[in-house]
């Protein structure tokens with residue numbers, strides 16, 4: 001084993017409050033497209049131009065097709081060895097009375113499927129809806145999420161939008177409400193849920209070791225966390241297939257697919 005990996009594993013064995021921050025790169029090897037690169041496109045749109053309140057207000061049918069596609073896709077994939085290593089590491093450290101917090105930017109719930117606990121989902125979840133009127137939050141794994149979206153969502157760029165009338169889009173199950181539902185997901189330009197953000201910040205301020213796995217470190221506020229920890233002189237290790245804007249502030253950078261690097265770092 002490389003001596004740098006050895007030294008990081010030493011840091012982990014002495015740490016008692018570890019933060020594991022993840023982005024879409026940890027799900028890439030499960031077959032979930034990342035935002036950067038080719039994966040960031042659906043039909044002729046860039047994901048981050050659809051993941052906005054403006055896009056939803058202008059064309060809720062199109063945005064729901066985009067999310068129906070991602071719910072369909074994610075419902076078929078499995079957690080990979082990196083998700084499993086993270087979940088097993090959390091269990092093992094908890095059995096030693098130590099703390100491992102998992103804070104993810106992902107909305108695919110793959111950490112939970114791998115057995116991780118108390119996952120902080122900074123940007124919400126594909127499997128929750130929020131009512132645009134009464135704000136009721138509901139857990140929903142149905143594929144399709146409503147009859148009108150059955151078979152919709154194909155990423156084929158030649159497919160035209162279905163222009164589903166809003167009455168046939170997902171509606172609130174609260175009988176007295178019945179308003180249009182949206183995904184319970186934080187879109188670009190939207191604030192994060194303040195309780196979720198505070199939970200993440202509490203760990204950012206107290207952890208004594210940090211792993212940053214599969215994130216391009218571009219989107220705020222998540223991109224601020226690792227540099228903030230590094231400034232406290234706490235060891236931070238970045239696991240990525242390339243360097244990122246945050247790499248130079250990290251004490252460790254393990255280059256390669258995270259199913260290899262993370263499994264090596266977190267192995268018993």
Ligand code: BV8
Nearest residue numbers: 023024025028034035036105188189214215216219220258
């Ligand atoms: C906010 C849910 C306060 C949606 C997401 C101008 C206008 C409006 C806003 C802004 C602006 N300028 C800045 C902002 C703020 C904005 C922002 O940061 N924009 C960026 C683009 C500059 N942030 C926000 O809007 C946030 N809210 O700031 O509120 C506010 C409010 C109003 C006005 C001002 C401020 C909300 C951001 C949340 C958006 N929602 N997700 C959905 O999924 O549909 S963000 C989404 O993109 C992800 O959740 C994630 O956060 C981000 C993608 O990043 P990554 O996860 O890192 O994925 P990416 O593909 O980028 O990178 C993958 C990495 O993995 C790569 O580095 C790759 O090398 C690596 N990798 C790939 N394969 C592997 C691997 N590594 C290891 N192994 C592998 N196999």
Ligand code: ZN
Nearest residue numbers: 131134172177
């Ligand atoms: Zn409602």
